[in-house]
Amino acid sequence: MDALMLSRIQFAVTCMFHFIFVPLTLGISVMIAWMETRYVMTGDEMWLRMTKFWGKLFLINFALGVVTGITMEFQFGMNWAEYSRYVGDIFGAPLAIEATVAFFLESVFIGLWIFGWNKVSKRVHAISIWLVAIATNLSGLVILLANGWMQHPVGFVLRNNRAEMVDFLAVLTNPYGLIKFGHQLLSGYTVAAFFVMGISAWHLLRKNEIDLFKRSFRQAAIFGLVAAILVALLGDMHSVEVARTQPAKFAAMESIWETKKGVGMNLLLLPDVTAECNLVEKFCVPNMISMLAFHDPNAEIKGLKDIPKDERPPVLPVFASFRTMVGLGTFFILASLLAVFLSFKGNIESQRLFLKLLVFSIPLPYIANQLGWVVAEVGRQPWIVYGVLKTSDAVSRNVSGIQVAVSLAGFTLLYTTLGIIDIYLLFKYARKGPETDISELIHLQGRA
């Protein structure tokens, strides 16, 4: 395999691994900030115990998210030097802004939050976790604007052998990036909601700390329901944007081969890539895709056959990932709706079957997040910057295949080891449950 293919695999491996930790951070930081705020407002110690318990899991998860994030920044230069040189005038800015505006805030105040229980007042302590939550969400915004630019480049001209920025505001207000950010942020919230619901369910099944976990569960259920519904709404807006700006990706997502007006959605569909058609097309909802894509039942959708072969993305992974993601998204809405309902009925701890289902549902939003990125990134191929630069022209020319093979092997080994340890620790602390005695902590806080 050559450096190009290996670099692509390495980027996928390191990015997807990094993205196991990011979505939970996005959502759970907000939930913990809410818990601690409730503690400061009410003085109810159960909120503090919740803050501490979920905070511990947050931190174990956070550590790997941070360190694997550095890889992403280094890798643009290491493996994608041509890309970095060609679009650095635009793409470098958000990365630098992310570090200056978001990472400093996040890293400094997470330090204050972890070690500052007896150093600052309760109020300042709660504010510091809000700052962490704001910073992580802000870094998401900046990085999705950067990715949004790769998907739908705006505000630039080609000159001096590269792309140069001429309109920063256009990059910042790129609807593609903004909608995608909303979609991603709420997907992260969904991950966090199902994480908290799932672990709460595990403890409720064992009758541990019923009051505390019922309260956690209810908070997560409401958070999850709102997030899951908004994910779907923003997902719909996002697919409109994709249909408008990236017809090849859209056609691959829906496996549409022929250009037609008033395209219907087949609930059962099996693409045959070599024959350039669909083997199975069953249960058609008429005009549905035209409706979703352009909000017009008769709108024309471009088929893959009308896109040059070398500008089509791989159809099967994009199609399958998209379908699975949408299916999972539907499940999240239904499950969180039921969770809210049962939670308000008051006897969630006796719904054993549903609680078991939620324990096993913890990985599902993670999978949906990863699949969403497969749609986004594989669907953009063969372009690295849509319509501007091909992935094959973006790779470092001064790095050999052997170097990348070695680094890929290194990353795989290191990440697998760290991933196993991290998940082991998450399990360990999730099962252990909250600390029962927090009098020492409250005493310390009193001294601050």
Added chain:
Amino acid sequence: MELSIFQITWFILWGFLWGVYFMLDGFVLGLGFMSRFLAKNDTEKRVLINTVGPVWDGNEVWLVTAGGATFAAFPTTYALMFSNLYTALLLLLFALIVRGVSFEFRGKIDGAPWRAGWDTAITISSFLPALLFGVAFGNIFEGIPMRNDFTTATFAYEGGLLSLLNPYGLLTGVLFVMLFAVHGSLYAAIKTTGELSDRAAAMASRLWLPLLVVAVAFLAYTYPATKLYDNYLNSAALLAIPLIAVGSLLMLKVSASTGRLHRAFTFSCLTIAFVCFTGVAGLFPNLIPSSIDAGSNLTIYNSSSSLYTLRIMTVVALIFVPIVIAYKIWVYRIFRSRITNEDVLGDSEAY
């Protein structure tokens, strides 16, 4: 004309970011690989790790910012620096990843083998970046074997895997290790109490002379190995920078031997920052020179972003860097007290 003002501004900012990074992460790295020699038992090790607990992540962000600033302001340099130095940066990356999780994971499970394992990880993953940063910057100072054509945007690296490990690169690596060892020991001395603090202070004093020898060797070898002194010969005012570096190194010893450890640590900060600034000022207007062809040098003129981008980034930096510095100082002040054994034993959040 206007463009060159911004290019120079960003060159200064670039040097500033690296200097601050080395100054701040320098003591975390130094303390990391010195803790093996400074701590006599597990509690003392935990005390040491907890002295950097609240700040190590924030300090590392200066590296991310320095990298991001290189990307945003000098994308061609960013691209070629990171790809030409691929293997060195890979090792650096692995080490930084391991170091970060080691702090976090070490205390999460009770058990001697678990902790011993992470202790070894902390030693190696702190030592390696110190050495590698030095080797990388030594090579940047002397130039790396690249042949670049900026009009056609074709770039070639003619070095091999091991070409970074040349004598000058290695000497700079040793210099960084020694600087960080003293820096980390001094930090340990001012952040702990009793015997541990005394031991760390004694270690810093003992390492000072070897550091001085390496520093003198570095300054001497820099003359034949690099072109860094050209700028100093052309404008004598610049000599203030290396003079502050050397002066601080001497004052460090004077302060340490009279027991004024906070002052010694301050001078250690200045030494590291100004060693970095000395190298960077000598490079100007190059960011990375080529060792084989002067026309291939990566300069602030041939590798910068457009005026438009530099302007925006300048506004961002002018607004946010002072804010960052302000809240960082505030948080450092909150954590200004020394860490004691009781602190780590009584706190469930401690590392």
